[in-house]
Amino acid sequence: MAANYWESTQRRFWQFTKDELAATRQRLEDEDPTLVQMFPLPQLRHLNIYFNQQINRLGKRLGVRQQALATAQVYIKRFYTRVEIRRTNPYLVITTALYLACKMEECPQHIRLVSQEARSLWPSDFHGHDTSRVGECEFSLISEMNSQLIVHQPYRTLLAFQDEFGLTHEETSLAWTVINDHYMTDLPLLHPPHIVALTAILMALVLRPVSNTTGGGPTGSNTSTGAAGAGAGGGGGAGGVALAATALAQAQLQAQARVAAVFAGGGGGGNTPVTPGFTSSQGSQVGSAQGENLGEPKKATDPRLAKVQRFAMWLAESSIDIEAMVDCTQELISFYECHEQYNDKHTREQISRFIKARGLDK
Amino acid sequence: MSLTNPPSSATGPGSVSAVRSQALKRSVQAAFEDPADRGIGPMSYQSKVRVTDKYKVIGFISSGTYGRVYKALGRHGQVGEFAIKKFKPDKEGEQVTYTGISQSAVREMALCSELNHANVIRLIEIILEDKCIFMVFEYAEHDLLQIIHHHTQQPRHPIPPTTIKSIMFQLLNGCQYLHTNWVLHRDLKPANIMVTSAGEVKIGDLGLARLSYKPLQSLFSGDKVVVTIWYRAPELLLGSRHYTPAIDMWAVGCIFAELLSLRPIFKGEEAKMDSKKTVPFQRNQMQKIVDIMGLPTKERWPLLTSMHEYSQLGTLQPPMNYGHHQHGHGHGHHYQAQRQSSSSTGGSQLEKWYYTTINQHGTGNSQSPLASLGSEGYKLLAGLLEYDPEKRLTAAAALQHPFFSSGDPVTTNCFEGLKMEYPHRRVSQDDNDIRTGSLPGTKRSGLPDDSLVRPGKRVKEG
Numbered sequence: 001m002a003a004n005y006w007e008s009t010q011r012r013f014w015q016f017t018k019d020e021l022a023a024t025r026q027r028l029e030d031e032d033p034t035l036v037q038m039f040p041l042p043q044l045r046h047l048n049i050y051f052n053q054q055i056n057r058l059g060k061r062l063g064v065r066q067q068a069l070a071t072a073q074v075y076i077k078r079f080y081t082r083v084e085i086r087r088t089n090p091y092l093v094i095t096t097a098l099y100l101a102c103k104m105e106e107c108p109q110h111i112r113l114v115s116q117e118a119r120s121l122w123p124s125d126f127h128g129h130d131t132s133r134v135g136e137c138e139f140s141l142i143s144e145m146n147s148q149l150i151v152h153q154p155y156r157t158l159l160a161f162q163d164e165f166g167l168t169h170e171e172t173s174l175a176w177t178v179i180n181d182h183y184m185t186d187l188p189l190l191h192p193p194h195i196v197a198l199t200a201i202l203m204a205l206v207l208r209p210v211s212n213t214t215g216g217g218p219t220g221s222n223t224s225t226g227a228a229g230a231g232a233g234g235g236g237g238a239g240g241v242a243l244a245a246t247a248l249a250q251a252q253l254q255a256q257a258r259v260a261a262v263f264a265g266g267g268g269g270g271n272t273p274v275t276p277g278f279t280s281s282q283g284s285q286v287g288s289a290q291g292e293n294l295g296e297p298k299k300a301t302d303p304r305l306a307k308v309q310r311f312a313m314w315l316a317e318s319s320i321d322i323e324a325m326v327d328c329t330q331e332l333i334s335f336y337e338c339h340e341q342y343n344d345k346h347t348r349e350q351i352s353r354f355i356k357a358r359g360l361d362k
Numbered sequence: 363m364s365l366t367n368p369p370s371s372a373t374g375p376g377s378v379s380a381v382r383s384q385a386l387k388r389s390v391q392a393a394f395e396d397p398a399d400r401g402i403g404p405m406s407y408q409s410k411v412r413v414t415d416k417y418k419v420i421g422f423i424s425s426g427t428y429g430r431v432y433k434a435l436g437r438h439g440q441v442g443e444f445a446i447k448k449f450k451p452d453k454e455g456e457q458v459t460y461t462g463i464s465q466s467a468v469r470e471m472a473l474c475s476e477l478n479h480a481n482v483i484r485l486i487e488i489i490l491e492d493k494c495i496f497m498v499f500e501y502a503e504h505d506l507l508q509i510i511h512h513h514t515q516q517p518r519h520p521i522p523p524t525t526i527k528s529i530m531f532q533l534l535n536g537c538q539y540l541h542t543n544w545v546l547h548r549d550l551k552p553a554n555i556m557v558t559s560a561g562e563v564k565i566g567d568l569g570l571a572r573l574s575y576k577p578l579q580s581l582f583s584g585d586k587v588v589v590t591i592w593y594r595a596p597e598l599l600l601g602s603r604h605y606t607p608a609i610d611m612w613a614v615g616c617i618f619a620e621l622l623s624l625r626p627i628f629k630g631e632e633a634k635m636d637s638k639k640t641v642p643f644q645r646n647q648m649q650k651i652v653d654i655m656g657l658p659t660k661e662r663w664p665l666l667t668s669m670h671e672y673s674q675l676g677t678l679q680p681p682m683n684y685g686h687h688q689h690g691h692g693h694g695h696h697y698q699a700q701r702q703s704s705s706s707t708g709g710s711q712l713e714k715w716y717y718t719t720i721n722q723h724g725t726g727n728s729q730s731p732l733a734s735l736g737s738e739g740y741k742l743l744a745g746l747l748e749y750d751p752e753k754r755l756t757a758a759a760a761l762q763h764p765f766f767s768s769g770d771p772v773t774t775n776c777f778e779g780l781k782m783e784y785p786h787r788r789v790s791q792d793d794n795d796i797r798t799g800s801l802p803g804t805k806r807s808g809l810p811d812d813s814l815v816r817p818g819k820r821v822k823e824g
Contacts, residue, residue, distance in 0.1 A: 004543060007478070008476060009475055009476055099462070100468070103463075103465045103468045103469075104468060104469075104472060106572065106573075108465050111461065111462035131460075131461065131462065132459045132460045132461070133460075134460075134462065135459070135460025135461055135462045135463075136406065136407045136460045137407075138460070138462060138463060139407045139460070139463075139490045139493075140407050142463070142471070142488075142490060143407075143409065143410070143490045146475070146488075147471045147472065147475045147488045148472070148475050148476075149468065149471065149472035149475070150472050150473075150475075150476055150573075
């Protein structure tokens with residue numbers, strides 16, 4: 001439902017496994033292999049970087065807030081799991097997704113203004129499109145998404161947890177930027193928003209915020225440079241990633257130990273005729289003892305390390321899917337690496353090629 | 363949002379197979395289509411489903427500012443009857459073009475796609491075709507406006523107390539579901555509360571509903587006017603910038619009162635927006651509330667003084683003696699209100715109103731049927747019509763109210779035990795063509811979105 005992620009249409013219809021997603025995309029390409037061969041495209045993540053940049057440009061002109069930009073990007077992702085990109089004018093899809101997202105996020109923009117700005121932003125690829133084309137594309141978008149327009153974002157989880165984990169303003173900003181960046185990956189189609197948010201928090205804790213370059217933040221603009229710099233090349237990048245991996249592994253081990261302890265405690269009850277109270281207290285003793293055995297780290301003197309440890313402890317106590325967080329972390333790291341190879345001009349040209357050749361701009 | 367992993371029942375294979383079967387259906391469908399027609403670009407948008415292929419329209423139900431509602435049957439063996447709400451496209455000159463879907467339609471489409479509760483009207487599907495939006499809902503034979511109207515027909519007779527109790531419980535249950543999911547309905551009124559022939563209450567028309575968590579803009583700045591005036595909460599009338607699910611609960615209180623008395627409890631006249639589009643203070647409506655509830659005080663409603671229109675309160679008349687003010691029901695001698703409790707509620711005449719109302723159908727030696735609702739009925743009503751939105755009963759609290767656990771038990775079918783059957787919804791044959799049906803909006807008058815024109819007779823009565 002609207003506020004309950006587990007019953008939401010997002011979870012029921014728009015969350016895929018990697019295999020499902022790959023198969024869906026393959027099916028789309030197989031519908032018309034000649035088309036795909038004729039117009040090669042850069043890798044999806046590079047396309048997403050391009051879309052992200054374009055949507056930010058349009059959003060900036062209209063004064064649209066981050067939440068709507070994020071929702072628009074999710075719409076684009078969902079739409080392109082249903083429709084082959086080469087059959088569409090991506091600029092029209094971007095414009096329409098933003099127009100629709102603004103209505104859904106309760107910050108509506110007039111359709112005439114949105115299409116006017118789009119025309120002036122992309123004069124050569126969008127010139128033939130007026131408001132009625134945006135209106136028509138809106139039907140297409142809603143129809144392909146089965147009117148499932150409510151998107152759960154990780155931002156809310158982040159804000160809800162900033163106190164719990166004692167995040168500084170810089171750490172919250174950095175986590176916010178990481179969330180902004182995850183819209184350029186497949187993560188919004190693969191993992192629940194709270195997994196993304198917690199991963200972003202962990203990354204913000206282990207990747208030292210670079211005070212000068214952090215873009216974004218709850219109210220600021222959103223560039224990926226801050227986190228990308230910190231992730232790939234920035235100070236302490238490699239060490240930070242290692243730290244994140246350690247923290248997750250540690251949390252996972254502790255969680256396993258906890259489960260094992262509960263199991264042992266419960267199972268032991270059969271052999272030992274004791275009161276339930278005794279059984280449970282024994283169980284918890286075993287749990288804490290094992291936790292120590294499995295290498296509870298030495299008292300951290302570095303406050304940053306202490307925060308990471310507290311976060312890992314919290315994770316171990318929770319029933320969060322740590323495996324999913326590991327996957328999320330890897331996906332983000334690999335995205336920051338592939339960001340380095342992104343070529344803006346090349347991407348733009350390849351998109352323009354099929355737009356022009358197929359007359360999609362008219 | 364829940365942070366724990368889902369219960370195993372929710373992760374079952376159901377969801378995955380749903381996605382798969384959907385994908386399968388799509389691919390089968392795609393096989394019958396020219397692939398070039400799919401998607402957008404130089405090709406125009408084509409719906410994959412045609413509403414008239416799938417449904418047989420059997421009549422016209424009502425029209426509102428949004429468009430028209432039709433009654434329909436499935437052509438492919440779909441079980442049951444359907445109500446299809448058609449949103450009209452905007453017209454530019456004579457040419458119908460795509461002009462962007464209204465925000466209220468977008469909200470209703472998105473929210474109805476997520477909602478799933480026995481007491482909220484169920485969406486079957488949405489078909490986007492020929493620049494129109496068709497929302498297909500389960501059909502409900504009755505609505506509260508109809509039911510209330512039926513009881514005003516001569517001889518005027520009250521709605522049975524068991525029916526009222528069941529309706530209230532189901533209505534509150536639906537509200538609780540909406541509110542725990544952060545959905546504010548914002549337009550609860552008898553015409554929007556559907557009742558199926560099986561006696562199930564269904565909250566309908568979510569055209570004004572929206573999510574209330576962390577809105578990007580304050581709720582006030584979005585839509586300046588919400589809730590049909592008679593059901594509008596005092597904090598809205600006083601220009602509150604921040605409002606909450608409590609506005610729906612005030613409306614539920616008004617509906618409860620209307621089920622008891624068969625007429626709107628606060629039947630004010632709406633002051634129209636002036637040319638500068640500023641929202642005027644709804645003096646007449648606020649006065650109607652004050653007439654029964656007394657003037658609100660900052661002792662009972664601490665944030666009262668921070669209301670935008672607080673200064674206007676001074677210009678209102680304190681309630682007159684209730685006995686003179688009532689439009690001569692002639693049964694006033696039946697009320698059993700205790701003087702002291704009435705004065706302790708700060709000039710509220712509600713208790714008098716309640717006992718007068720529930721006793722008004724009694725005759726010389728037989729008790730009015732509504733008398734069985736007793737003092738708990740008053741307490742529930744007073745809890746819902748509480749001035750201070752923070753003190754007003756929430757849906758969850760109202761469901762726990764002794765009103766439901768004492769006296770007659772709550773029935774799941776609100777018609778249980780009734781010897782009569784309510785008249786069926788009027789379905790006209792004038793306009794059966796859902797595709798070309800003349801667009802409304804030109805010849806309408808009166809309350810927008812009311813599916814039934816309130817008979818003028820009711821105004822004169824009482």
